[in-house]
Amino acid sequence: MQVTELLAEGLKREYRVVLPAAELDAKATARLTEMKDKVRINGFRPGKVPVAHLKRMYGKSVLAEVIDQAVNEANTKIIDDNGFKLAMQPKVELPQDEAVVNEVIEGKADLSYTVGIEVLPAIELGDFKSISLDKPVLAVTDAEIDETVNRISEANRPYAAKEGAADKGDRVTVSFVGSIDGEKFEGGSGEDIPVVLGSNSFIPGFEEQLIGIAEGETRTVNVTFPENYQAVELAGKAAAFEVTATKIEAPGEMALDDEFAKSLGMDDMAALREQVKSRIAQEHNAQSRAKVKRRLLDALDGLHQFDVPPTLAQQEFEGIWNSVTSEMDNQKRSFADEGTTEEEARADYDKIAKRRVRLGLVLAEIGEKNNIQVTDDEVTRAVVERARQFPGQEQQVWEFYRKNAQALASLRAPIFEEKVVDFLLELATVNEVPVTREELYAEDEADKA
Structure with a gap:
């Protein structure tokens, strides 16, 4: 095997490897010899099939297997001899010319290929004892406990049927159909939905317009979806809901006691x-x-x-960038809306990607060094x-x-x-x-x- 270094730039290495035809042929012959005692061919007694006959029948396929194994072994030797830690799997480029490939497969020519390797950097760990951090701490107060217990009690408050119009605090069961510019929209309809007036659990303005509604009454409620509404296709749009109250209930007393x-x-x-x-x-x-x-x-x-391995950084960047641009597309926002340009955003996210990769390598190194x-x-x-x-x-x-x-x-x-x-x-x-x-x-x- 002959190995020639073609590139040593930063964390990238590239080598040309030549595997002699005679060496590959010898390995193929050894493999065929092993096969002799295992194959069964008409006209030959078990174990008596001539290797030359096996070579005519299986030579090319066996040599292809031998080449695959030899390439892997050669790459492993390059990595081991140089003490490399790989960032990515080696990138092997075998000959593409059909005539050259046929000569190699037929054992008439040496196999010459290139292998690109991206290695991990040598990391010199810093002095962790020099790190000083402020950790924010917050004790739980009685006020926080009271607020949470009150929320729990409100969620479990009993309601009883009420005659007359709905007031703030009442629970109104409604059915509704929403439309935008006269057209119904997906997710805009509901049946028998309970709404506690004043809970602010619906779109801003929806609950306020139900105050005074009576059982069986239908009202048109006009609202505008918030700009940051989770369904981006509705964000910022004005909608009209035809709302019918099917039940009005008043809240009962809730004692915060052992019961x-x-x-x-x-x-x-x-x-x-x-x-x-x-x-x-x-x-x-x-x-x-x-x-x-x-x-x-x-x-x-x-x-x-x-410096971090370029391919790892690029993969991390692409993951971040695809997530960012997908979210912006869903929200129908542009880089101008974010107060930046695509070029500036790419530069910022490239730094974030490299930081993530760098920290990942540092944490892995710390874990390895400290078992x-x-x-x-x-x-x-x-x-x-x-x-x-x-x-x-x-x-x-x-x-x-x-x-x-x-x-x-x-x-x-x-x-x-x-x-x-x-x-x-x-x-x-x-x-x-x-x-x-x-x-x-x-x-x-x-x-x-």
Whole structure:
């Protein structure tokens, strides 16, 4: 085997490899010799088929297999001899000229091909103990607990039939048909839909126009969909709804006592409040974790600056760009609407893509150097948790992940990342900083960007 380096530029390498015809023929002959004792051919006793006869019958197909194996072995040797860590699978370019290919297959010419390799950069890890981070913390207040318990009570408030017109706070059951410019639109109709007047659960202006409606009465309700409405084809459009009230109900009294807590499956009011407090604390801790993790990743990015494999960066960019442009198309927005140009946006997202790849490589290097691993039990728990999100389809979800290695890897990756983050937070200096709820849940400028 003869190997010639054609390119050594950044993280890209390219080699020309020549595999002698005699070497390939010798391997093919060895393979055919192995076959001699296994094949059964009319006219020959078992094990007595001449190799020359086998070569006439199977020579080309065996040589093709030998060539495939030899190319893989040659590429592996190049990688091992140079100590490369691959960013992508080697890109092999075999001869395309039919005459050349036939000569190689017939064993009359050496096989000459090129192989392109993209390698991972050597990463020198920074001093993680030098990292200092502010971690926002927020204690759960009685006011938060009271607000949540009140929301729970409102969701469980009893209603009783009422005579007369509907007032704010009443529950009105309605059927409606919506239209835009006189044309009905998809999703604009509903039957027996309960609406609590004043709950702001419908389009702005819808509930207010139902105040005073009586059972059996039909009204035309005119509203305008918000500009940020989730159904982008309706966003910002004026619509008219023909609404008929089929039932009017007044809210009953709701006592926040032990009996109310028991109706929700709790022992008493104290237990309900404790559960609410625990749930709010989990939300605060998750938000705090997200912010301190973002700051940790920023610190890691500052400590590690190196060129990333171009193909990995391009793949990451394409994923981001396709997502961004698809969302903009759905919302019928342009780059001008976003206050930028396509060229500027591409440059910004290219930086984001390279940052993501760089941080991914850094986290992987940290995990490898410190033997951070994800156990099979941890992955199994993740699959079980995922299956629970699809009631009635647990077995199908389980089978999907059991048979799909790529899907299983998508569960393993975030577990690994969180374990590396935990490892780094143990080494870094983390300062707990009390904040308000507004500060904790405020969107960081970096997140907006």
